[in-house]
Amino acid sequence: MSYREIFKVISKAWLTVDDIMAIAGCGRTGATAIRETVIKSIKKENKEIPYCKRRVVPTKRVIELLDLDVNYIKDMALKEQELENAKNIIDYASISR
DSSP: OOHHHHHHHHTSSEEOHHHHHHHHTOOHHHHHHHHHHHHHHHHHTTOOOOOOSSOOEEHHHHHHHHTOOHHHHHHHHHHHHHHHHHHHOOOGGGOOO
């Protein structure tokens, strides 16, 4: 998974198990365990999580739990974008006639 894809996922307000799988690089069981750990820590603080069909957790809590460096991910995503843009630029001066 590229840094741009990771940045896109962590830019969401809430994460699903599929999102956690993507950023943690783990399987469904591991992602579910991470989600449940986050839910337990929130409930321990006597706070509630919105109930919905797909159980979600706050992105901020997952980032803290996984100890992700958001600034580094952002910087690397920007560099990936710059490299992609550089590949698409044609240097017409180097084209021979």
